[in-house]
Structures are given as C-alpha cells and as structure tokens.
Amino acid sequence: MPMWCWGGCGPAAYADGSVNIHPELAYKAISEHVAHPLGLTVEGAAIGIIRLAEQNMLHAMERTSSERGVNPQALTLVACGGAGALHGVAVARLLGCRSVFVPRLAGVFCAFGMCNSNIRHDLIQSCMVELSDNTLARISEQVAEREGEQRARLLASFSNEAIVLDCFLELRYQGQQWTVRVPFFGRTDTVQTLRHRFEEEFSSIYGYVQERNQVQIVAFHLIGKGRFPVIALEAAEASAESPQASNTRSVWIGPRTGFVDARVFSPSKLHPGSTIIGPAVIEELTTTILIGAADVLLVDEGGNYSIQLSISELLIFTEN
Incomplete structure (x- = not known):
C-alpha cells in the first residue's frame, strides 16, 4: 500500500499524540467500498471523493455569493473549521478568489466565537x-x-x-x-x-x-x-529567519499538479513574517492547511495565515 496523503493528517499520531492515524484502514475502506465497485484505482477513487466534496462546498459558496449578486473574485475566502483550511485553497480557486485567510484557531473557530460572542x-x-x-x-x-x-x-x-x-x-x-x-x-x-x-x-x-x-x-x-469587551490579542514577535520544514511527504495537490513531495511545517516553527511558497502543508493543532503550487502563505502578527493564490494556477484551474 503506498503511503500517500491528501494534504490532511500524515500517517502518524495527530493532535499531540491523542489521535492515531491508520492510513491502511482508510485505504482498505476506499478500496472495498468505492474503488473496486467502480473499477477505479484507490488513488483515483480518493481523488474523486475529494473533488466531489469540494464541488459541494463550491455550490454552497455560490448560493451565498454569486447567486446573490456578489462577485466572489473580489473577496477573500475565510476558511474555518477542522477541514475548512484543508479545502479552502481549492474551493477559492473554483470560485475565482485571489486570496484565502485561515485563522490560527480555525479548527475551533465556532467554539471560540461562541465563548466570546x-x-x-x-x-x-x-x-x-x-x-x-x-x-x-x-x-x-x-x-x-x-x-x-x-x-x-x-x-x-x-x-x-x-x-x-x-x-x-x-x-x-x-x-x-x-x-x-x-x-x-x-x-x-x-x-x-x-x-x-x-x-x-x-x-x-x-x-x-x-x-x-x-x-x-x-x-x-x-x-x-x-457587549463584552473586545479581546486584545498580543502580537507575537516577528522573525526574519526562513521557516524550516519538519519533513516532506507525497501529497495530492490538485488535478493539474497531482502528487508532489510537499514540505510539512509545524506552527511552532512559524512566526509573524514567515513566508512559505507552496506546495506545502501546515499541521496546526486543530486543522491542516494545504497550499498549492506557487501559492504564497504569510503569517501575520496574530499568527493567522494569509494565502495569495498563484494567478497562473488560478487561470489553469478555472479553465479545467
């Protein structure tokens, strides 16, 4: 069984060791229930699952934007939730957005908002x-x-x-x-x-x-x-050092790029001002951020992630 990843959790312990990822079980489930019945490879079936999920996300975004007369190409897509950051860049490309914003606490964004609303x-x-x-x-x-x-x-x-x-x-x-x-x-x-x-x-x-x-x-x-008082977040200290990847692994980026050896970064190694050029993966504690080829990720003073999408990749992705 190949040890590939779709940009999400790697085949190891996750969330500081509290969750163990077993890729062989995922591989077996897709093989038995999707790939074999449809006559597909396991990789092809998994890619189809991801693209279908992102297409559904696209339609949901269109209902709240273009169908209401709002041009999403002029907006920044905010990706929240445990899986939002994983699919945010791909959905933004489908919408035609030029940028994506991922809060540092994206995986617990709703809970954080509820506790401070x-x-x-x-x-x-x-x-x-x-x-x-x-x-x-x-x-x-x-x-x-x-x-x-x-x-x-x-x-x-x-x-x-x-x-x-x-x-x-x-x-x-x-x-x-x-x-x-x-x-x-x-x-x-x-x-x-x-x-x-x-x-x-x-x-x-x-x-x-x-x-x-x-x-x-x-x-x-x-x-x-x-109204509660506005939460004041202390800005972290900026660093001019280039961020160092903790490892690399094979990741499926998109229909054009396919599988690539992407660098994997830990948020503990990132600081305000850190810049990463994709393809790359950021393994946050509560979410995983996937950035595509030639996309540029910048960590702001609050530890949040701003991603500028590659124009050439955006045009090619949209045409396809």
Whole structure:
C-alpha cells in the first residue's frame, strides 16, 4: 500500500499524540467500498471523493455569493473549521478568489466565537396592521415598553453602557407572503420615512415597487445585546529567519499538479513574517492547511495565515 496523503493528517499520531492515524484502514475502506465497485484505482477513487466534496462546498459558496449578486473574485475566502483550511485553497480557486485567510484557531473557530460572542435577546411580536399614523403610534408605545424590559433583563449582567438595543419592522405589501425587514427608530419615524425605507429595500431585492399598494406591518423585532469587551490579542514577535520544514511527504495537490513531495511545517516553527511558497502543508493543532503550487502563505502578527493564490494556477484551474 503506498503511503500517500491528501494534504490532511500524515500517517502518524495527530493532535499531540491523542489521535492515531491508520492510513491502511482508510485505504482498505476506499478500496472495498468505492474503488473496486467502480473499477477505479484507490488513488483515483480518493481523488474523486475529494473533488466531489469540494464541488459541494463550491455550490454552497455560490448560493451565498454569486447567486446573490456578489462577485466572489473580489473577496477573500475565510476558511474555518477542522477541514475548512484543508479545502479552502481549492474551493477559492473554483470560485475565482485571489486570496484565502485561515485563522490560527480555525479548527475551533465556532467554539471560540461562541465563548466570546455578545449576549443577545430577541423579541418578536406580531402586529398585522396597516402602516398608518395611528398604528405607528401604538407600535412605538409597545416598542418603548419592550425596550425597558429588554434593558432590565440585560442590566442583570451588563452595565448600561454595554447594552445596545435595535428595533426592526417586518413590512410587506398587502397580499404578499414574504416580509422585508427595515430599521425602526421609534417616535422619530413617520409613515413616509418607513415607506421610503421599505421600498428602497424592496426594490433592491425584487427590482420594482408597488406605489399604489398598501404597506402592512407584520411584526416588530427588538434585539437587545450585552457587549463584552473586545479581546486584545498580543502580537507575537516577528522573525526574519526562513521557516524550516519538519519533513516532506507525497501529497495530492490538485488535478493539474497531482502528487508532489510537499514540505510539512509545524506552527511552532512559524512566526509573524514567515513566508512559505507552496506546495506545502501546515499541521496546526486543530486543522491542516494545504497550499498549492506557487501559492504564497504569510503569517501575520496574530499568527493567522494569509494565502495569495498563484494567478497562473488560478487561470489553469478555472479553465479545467
């Protein structure tokens, strides 16, 4: 059995020895359940699995970018999660992005964010009334009352200065199913300002407005937030030394490059300012970063990874 790797964990202990990788079991599973039934080599079957997974990731990214009118080629792809950094560069190429950003704590990014996120209370109250001076006055009173309740709830854990209250109205044209959410500033808003705000947002979504149709208030949405202090990360000391690879191993980079002997780096050997030209693998504690041929990885002052994709590789990958 060849000892190859797809850019992920090497055939050895992982996560400081807490997890043991058994490549022979993966090889056997792919051989029996995928390669043999389809008449493929084990390597070809494994490559197909990876490309199919990355294609699914591509479609998910397209649904939140190009299908909403956003050009992903002008953006940086942020790769998080235990496997996000492994596939980030390949998916970015498929999207046409020029750069990828991998947080140092990518593998625990969601948990880190959850533990440091602001506390939030949402209150949604149905109204189902026409937008008029009388109904707007009543809703303004209800919102003011609910704001007092939200503030009192948050004051149990936060100072008054750390509390933020935002209110939105869910509006729609009469007879329509879906609502459009617009900011609501209480008694300072009028029927005219709210209708203008609603129709601007409606037009940006659907491309037209219904000037003669009645606007309805379906609900108001009051959001109360208790803000924690911003986390201040100490910048690590920069180093001018060239990073040294801990070892090399055969890694499948992509459909054009195929298998190459890629350098493998440990994050303990990397410092702010460290630059690596791919193909290479970075074995972080909670994730694995794969960079393609001629891609350039730079470690920033926070220990995060910025990857600039090779233009020539990007064009060839996109054409294929």
